[in-house]
Amino acid sequence: KxxxxxxxxxxxxxxxxxxxxxxSFTDSAIYNLQWFRxxxxxxxxxxxxxxxxxxxxxxxxxxxxxDKSSGRSTLYIAASQPGDSATYLCAVTSDTGxxxxxxxxxxxxxxx
Amino acid sequence: EAQVTQNPRYLITVTGxxxxxxxxxxxxxxxxxxxxxxxxxxxxxIYYSMNVEVTDKGDVPEGYKVSRKEKRNFPLIxxxxxxxxxxxxFCASSSVQGGVTEAFxxxxxxxxxx
Numbered sequence: 001k002x003x004x005x006x007x008x009x010x011x012x013x014x015x016x017x018x019x020x021x022x023x024s025f026t027d028s029a030i031y032n033l034q035w036f037r038x039x040x041x042x043x044x045x046x047x048x049x050x051x052x053x054x055x056x057x058x059x060x061x062x063x064x065x066x067d068k069s070s071g072r073s074t075l076y077i078a079a080s081q082p083g084d085s086a087t088y089l090c091a092v093t094s095d096t097g098x099x100x101x102x103x104x105x106x107x108x109x110x111x112x
Numbered sequence: 113e114a115q116v117t118q119n120p121r122y123l124i125t126v127t128g129x130x131x132x133x134x135x136x137x138x139x140x141x142x143x144x145x146x147x148x149x150x151x152x153x154x155x156x157x158i159y160y161s162m163n164v165e166v167t168d169k170g171d172v173p174e175g176y177k178v179s180r181k182e183k184r185n186f187p188l189i190x191x192x193x194x195x196x197x198x199x200x201x202f203c204a205s206s207s208v209q210g211g212v213t214e215a216f217x218x219x220x221x222x223x224x225x226x
Contacts, residue, residue, distance in 0.1 A: 034215060043202060044217040089155070091215070098143065098162055099170065100204075100215060104154035 002027045004092055006103035013080055014111050021075040021106045023090035028068050031093040035064050035075050038087045038105070047088075048075070052095075080110045114139045118203050118218035125193055125225055133188045133221050135203030141216075143206045144186040145170065146178065148199040149220075155202065161186055193225040 003026045013019050023033070032051045036044040048057045048064040050073070056065040063076040073090055087105040094101070116137045125131055137144065145160035147170075157170030161180040175197055177189040186205075190197060203218040 032214075036217075041220075041222075043219040044204075044215075046214060046216065049214045091155075098160060098168070100145065100147075100155075100157060102147075102155040104152065 002030075002092060002094065002099075002101040004090060004101050004103040006088075006090060006106050008106060009104070010107040010109075012109040012111060015080060015082060017080050017110075018076065018078050019080055019108070021077070021088050021090075021108070023073040023075070023103055025071045025073075025092050025101070028071050029095040030068065031095050031097045033064075033066055033073050034091050034093070035062075035073075036089040036091065038089060040087075044089065077108075080108075082110045082112050084108060085110050114216065116203055116205050116216050116218040118201075118221050121219065121221060123221060123223050125223070127194055127225055128192050131190050131193060131223075133190075133201060133203075133223070135186045135188065135218060136184050137186075137205040137216070138184065139205060139207070139216065140183065141205040141207050142183070144180070145204050145215075146176070146186070146188045147202045147204065148172065148197075149202060150199050158188070158201075193223075195225045197223065198225050199223060 007022045034049045035047045050066040061078040066073045087107045089105045091102045142163045146158040147155040149155045156172045159178040161167045201221045204215045206215045
């Protein structure tokens with residue numbers, strides 16, 4: 001069974017710093033990997049989707065990479081802002097495309 | 113606007129009283145699924161549906177039922193809720209065509225069973 005781990009569980013950084021969030025998964029037979037943001041008590045907002053054949057995706061200050069063979073993905077956030085404070089979740093889709101497996105998330109706090 | 117809509121957003125109920133949480137999407141997605149989110153356990157999949165009249169169990173299906181009679185709707189049914197089903201529930205949908213399965217989530221339903 002696929003297991004997804006996110007390290008660290010919590011991270012606190014001063015505003016303006018660049019930071020990296022990590023996601024690892026045990027089964028490399030995935031369809032794609034998706035990074036989400038969740039604000040307290042709210043739903044999940046999709047940030048980036050990386051298909052299994054891709055190595056990275058970028059959106060604004062966010063860059064996500066995927067190394068499928070080693071079972072790792074990173075989310076890089078440049079020039080962090082207090083508004084980036086949230087929980088970040090990664091999820092992998094099974095190779096049949098019908099099951100999602102989530103990590104437990106990294107809670108990010110950006111200090112003004 | 114593309115969206116997944118869940119209702120209700122908040123629900124407090126008593127043990128054993130049947131309830132239904134509705135989920136509707138307007139993106140004509142084939143795939144829909146339900147998750148529960150608990151502290152320290154993350155999101156776990158309850159049920160999913162690949163298309164109308166096609167449903168299957170996820171990782172934690174016990175105590176839940178679903179149906180998919182129409183493409184846009186995927187209700188979650190708790191026939192006899194128990195306190196251990198107190199949780200935050202999310203519905204999601206995605207398209208399985210074109211090799212991309214980007215998931216869109218509803219805003220969540222916070223359920224408390226007393």
